Amino acid sequence: MLDTPAAQVPALSLNDEAADPDAFAAALGGSFERFGFAVIADHGIPADLIERAWAETRTLFELPEAEKRSYHTPGGGGARGYTPFKTEIAKGASAVDLKEFWHVGRELPAGHRFAAQMSPNIWPTEPAGFKPVFLELFEAFDRAGDRLLSAIARHLGLAPNWFDRAVGDGxxxxxxxxxxxxxxxxxxxxxxxxxDINLITLLLGAEEAGLELLDRDGKWLAIKPPEGAMVVNVGDMLQRLTNHVLPSTTHRVVNPPPERRGVSRYSMPFFLHPAPDFLIETLPGCIDADHPNRYPTPITAHDYLHERLVEIGLVKK
Structure with a gap:
């Protein structure tokens, strides 16, 4: 695990999406088709905002265990707030993951039609700057995600705004x-x-070694993005929607070498989901005689998410 070869995932600039959207879409789609992953520089999330978010994150996890657990909702599926260390387990794994995490979701106005499916956020009393920083960061991730989805739509031969209806209030x-x-x-x-379960994942913090993808030949490859770049990967919902044209690639975070075992690792993935009522139905353009429809029965994003949360132990049957 300590000398894993690096995946040759090209670093793309999101600035190119504005300059030449078709060329950027082709490069992004090609990276996804080959690896299920892409590396995105110039993603538009301000560096100072990211630094503030890292500071708030470190302070949050340094809180006393009892205080962190006061923000945990038993039976809540980890949807919002704190999930304790050694709770989540990968599908089919025998040992739980060595991590703890906090979830921030979309803020919905009172009486919103998705209020029953999307829990309200849980905000800690400390650190004091936590809520404003992560509301701002959530919006910045949303904007970057919309641009990437537009490029994905172009690559698939769809209208550039095709995903707008899917992720509005996602x-x-x-x-x-x-x-x-x-x-x-x-x-x-x-x-x-x-x-991952969702459409795409936008990840900050992969500069610290450990993230690896499983290549199609069965070998693990390390993801080593340039400083400040974002790692983006295809989730199972997009894989299903595209009939595996865009693959959801298996990945993991391995333990560090001995000299880094005493150091914490932090990362911030943004799991971009469609709205709960979005119907995941195979795109006709991804079906042909050589690639019959793997998923003839559509499913809503909400029902699919529930199935997967049960599999990874965050929701009990």
Whole structure:
């Protein structure tokens, strides 16, 4: 695990999306088709906002255990607030992940039609700057995600605004992840091999080594983005929607080498979800004689999410 070769995922600039949207769409789609992953520089999220978010994240996870657990909702599926260390488990894994996390979701006005499916946010008393920073960061991730989805639509031969109807008031989640220092005899890894549930994941913090993808030949490859770049990967919902034209690639976060085991690892994935009532129905353009429809029965995003949360132990049957 310590000498894993690097994946040759090209770094793309989101600035190119504005200059030449078709060329950017082709490059992004090609990276997704080959790896299920892309590396995006110039993503538009301000560096000072990201630095403030890291500071708030570190302060949050340094709170006393009892205080953090006061923000945990038993039976809530980890939808909002705090999820304690060693709670989530990768599908099919035997050991739980060595991580704790906090979820921030979309703020909905009172009486919103999705209020029953999308829980209200839980905000900690401390750190004091937590709420305004992460409301701002959530919006910035949303904007970057919309631009990437527009490029994906172009690559698939759809109208550039095709995903607008899917993600308007979408059930996206910003996850603040803390992987604590690892003891020598730790059972399991920081995050077991898994695929994401959503449409796409936008990740900050992958500069710290550990993230690996499973290549199509069965070998693990390390993801090593340039400083400040964002790692983006296809989720299972988009894989299903595209009949596997865009693959949801298995990935993991391995334990660090001995000299880094005493160091915490932090990351911030933004899981971009469609609205709960969006029907995940295979795109006709992704079906042909050589690629029959793998998913003839459509499913709503809400029902699909529930199925997967049960599989990873965040929701009980």
């Amino acid at each position: 059930n996206s989640v910003l996850r603040l992840l803390h992987y604590p220092p690892i003891p020598v005899d730790a059972e399991g890894v920081r995050a077991g091999a898994h695929e």
